[in-house]
Amino acid sequence: MDKKLITFGEVMMRLSPPGYTMFSQASSFDLVYGGGEANVAISCGYLGMKAAHVTRFPDNALGKAATQFLRKHWLGTKDVIYGDNMLGKYFLQKGAVHRSSEVIYEREGSAFSLIKPDMINWEEVLKGADWFHWTGITPAISEGAAMCCLEAIKTANKMGIKVSGDINSRQNMWKYGKTMQEVMPELVKNTDIVITSSRGIKEMFGLGEVGVGFSEAAKELMNTFPRIEKVVGKTRKSISASHQQIQGKMWTGKKYIKADKLDVTHVIDRVGTGDAFASGIIFGLLYYQDDDLQALNFATAACALKHTVVGDVNMVSLDNVLSLMKGDTSGKIKR
Numbered sequence: 001m002d003k004k005l006i007t008f009g010e011v012m013m014r015l016s017p018p019g020y021t022m023f024s025q026a027s028s029f030d031l032v033y034g035g036g037e038a039n040v041a042i043s044c045g046y047l048g049m050k051a052a053h054v055t056r057f058p059d060n061a062l063g064k065a066a067t068q069f070l071r072k073h074w075l076g077t078k079d080v081i082y083g084d085n086m087l088g089k090y091f092l093q094k095g096a097v098h099r100s101s102e103v104i105y106e107r108e109g110s111a112f113s114l115i116k117p118d119m120i121n122w123e124e125v126l127k128g129a130d131w132f133h134w135t136g137i138t139p140a141i142s143e144g145a146a147m148c149c150l151e152a153i154k155t156a157n158k159m160g161i162k163v164s165g166d167i168n169s170r171q172n173m174w175k176y177g178k179t180m181q182e183v184m185p186e187l188v189k190n191t192d193i194v195i196t197s198s199r200g201i202k203e204m205f206g207l208g209e210v211g212v213g214f215s216e217a218a219k220e221l222m223n224t225f226p227r228i229e230k231v232v233g234k235t236r237k238s239i240s241a242s243h244q245q246i247q248g249k250m251w252t253g254k255k256y257i258k259a260d261k262l263d264v265t266h267v268i269d270r271v272g273t274g275d276a277f278a279s280g281i282i283f284g285l286l287y288y289q290d291d292d293l294q295a296l297n298f299a300t301a302a303c304a305l306k307h308t309v310v311g312d313v314n315m316v317s318l319d320n321v322l323s324l325m326k327g328d329t330s331g332k333i334k335r
Contacts, residue, residue, distance in 0.1 A: 001047070001049050001283070001286060002050070003050065003130040003131065003286050004049070004051070004128055004129045005040075005041055005044050005050070005052075005129070005130070005131045005132075005133060005282060006041075006051075006054065006131070006132050006133075007038060007040055007041040007051070007053050007054070007132070008037055008053070008055070008132075008133075008134055008138065008148070008149060008152055009035050009036055009038065009053075009134065010035050010055060010088055010107070010112040010113070010137070010138065010141060010145075011033055011034065011038045011053070011055050011057070011066055011069075011070070011112075012033065012035055012087065012088040012090050012107060012110075013031060013032075013033055013062070013089045013090075014032050014033065014034050014089075014091075014092055014271075014311075014312060015029040015030070015031055015089060015090070015091050015092070016029060016030045016032075016091070016092040016093070016094060017029060017030075017093060017094075019094075020094050022093055023091070023093050023102075029091075032069075032311045033065075033066050033069040033070075034272060034311065034312025034313060035055070035312075036135040036137050036166065036274075036275050037133060037135055037138070037275075038053045038055065038075070039272045039275035039276070039279075039312050039313050040133050040275050040278050040279045041053045041133070041279075042070070042074060042075060042313045042315070043275065043276055043279035043302070043313060043315075044282060044283055045074030045075055046073070046074065046314070046316060046317060047283045047302075047318045047321070048318050049283060049286075050076075051075055051076065052075055052077070052078070052079065053075050053077065054120065054125055055080055055081075056080070056083060056111045056112045056115045056119070057081075057087065057111055057112075058082065058083070058084055058085045058087050058110075059082040059083055059084070059085070059111075063087060063111065066087060067080055073313065073315070079120070079124075079125045081119055081120070082111070083111055083114070083119075084114050085111070086109055086111055087110060087111065088105075088110035088112060089105075089106045089107070090103055090104065090105045090107070091103065091104040092271060095241035096241055096242055097240050097241055098240055100241055101241065101270060107141070108175075112141065112145065113142040113145065115142070115144045115145055115148055116148070117144065117148050117151050119148075120148060120151075120152075122151055122152050122155035122156075126155055126156055126159055127159075129156075129161050130161065130162065130286075131161065131163075131286070132153070132156040132161050132162070132163050132164075133163075133164045133165070133282060134149050134152065134153065134163075134164075134187070134191075135165065135167070135168075135169075135278075136165070136166065136180070136184065136204075137169060139180075139183050139184065140169050140170065140173035140174050140180065141173065142176050143176050143177070143178065149187060150186060150190075153190045157190050162192050162193070163190065163191045163192050164192065164193040164194070164195065165187065165188060165193070165194055165195065166196075166274065166275075167184060167188060167194055167200060168195070168196055168197060168200045168274075169200070169204070171203070180203075180204055181204060181205075185204075185225075188204075188225055190227060191227065192228065193232065193281065193282075194221065194228050194230070195232045195233065195277070195278055195281065196231065196232075196233055197214070198212060198216075198217040198233075201217040201218070201220070201221050202217065205221065205224065207220040207221055207224060214233055214251070214256075215256035218231035218251035219251060222251070229253060230250055230251065230285075230292070232248070232249070232250045232281050232296070232299070233248075233249050233250075234248050234277055234303065235247045235249060241270075242265075242266060242267045243266075243267065244264045244307060245263050245264070246262050246273075246277075246300055246303050247259055247260070247261040247262070248281075248296040248297070248300040248303070250292055250296050252292050257292060258296075259293070259297045259299070259300040260297055260300065262300055262301065262303075262304040262324075264304050266308075267307045267308075268307060268309065268310055269307065269309060269310045269311065270307060271311075272306055272312040272313055273307055274303075275312070275313075275314070276302045276306035277299050277300070277302065277303035278299075279299075279302060279314065280298050280299030280300070280301070280302030280303060280321070281295060281296075281298075281299040283298065283302075284296065284297075284298035284299050297325055298321060298325060301321045301324040301325045302314060302316065302321050304324065305324060
């Protein structure tokens with residue numbers, strides 16, 4: 001697909017005990033890199049889009065190694081910047097069956113958290129782009145990251161570039177003196193495609209009553225922020241840590257639609273599945289253009305497939321996703 005995606009956000013080092021062992025059993029860790037927005041860009045790259053990620057890494061060997069990881073997975077990195085000394089990290093203990101996964105973060109004081117708006121020329125970065133994507137994690141990290149994100153969104157608006165935001169955020173991340181209720185509205189009002197949940201809409205904007213359905217909350221969000229074209233979400237039923245059911249949903253501005261439900265009976269790695277869904281929405285809306293239901297089915301299939309891929313990133317091909325959409329759940333060897 002001859003479309004270009006730009007994403008912006010922190011990339012962290014992920015350290016996990018091998019397989020499904022616990023922290024207390026570990027004598028070594030598997031290492032990969034990941035971050036919500038970069039995960040989306042890489043996934044779109046594997047689907048066939050042009051993609052690049054903008055971030056700030058420490059100016060040391062770890063920062064260079066993380067950059068090389070992005071390059072290895074189809075991303076342009078010419079606008080990655082460097083400074084300070086710390087790369088954000090998180091430790092993941094993968095759950096199984098009735099035991100939940102656990103995550104411990106070490107990201108305060110990271111090179112990305114110290115980013116400032118004057119470090120990036122967004123008009124230059126976004127030149128030739130068709131789509132810009134951000135998540136609610138970035139403005140939660142620091143005031144500098146929030147300001148950079150807002151400048152990127154407004155520049156994309158000015159340049160006629162479509163903007164999507166996966167705005168579900170973690171309340172306990174906001175530690176720099178501003179709340180998500182103060183910061184998020186200005187970002188969302190300039191966003192075209194919003195990925196969220198009814199709970200997120202209630203928590204961030206005070207819209208919708210407790211227990212209100214997704215479509216009603218989405219309508220209120222669109223009424224509050226008229227620029228929004230579509231509000232997208234997914235329903236996840238966790239039967240166990242190893243068995244999940246996934247179904248995409250969308251308020252199109254005119255009607256409420258749901259994707260076909262997919263059953264994931266053997267979860268290999270759940271981390272990054274939301275990012276896989278977001279990449280599926282971006283690619284699906286561009287690929288199917290005016291067919292919102294097919295775009296939603298594409299995103300749901302991409303999300304389901306990520307549960308089978310180790311690491312943060314969904315590395316499946318376009319053919320993999322299209323095959324699952326057509327009902328091929330056999331897992332047969334392709335020769």
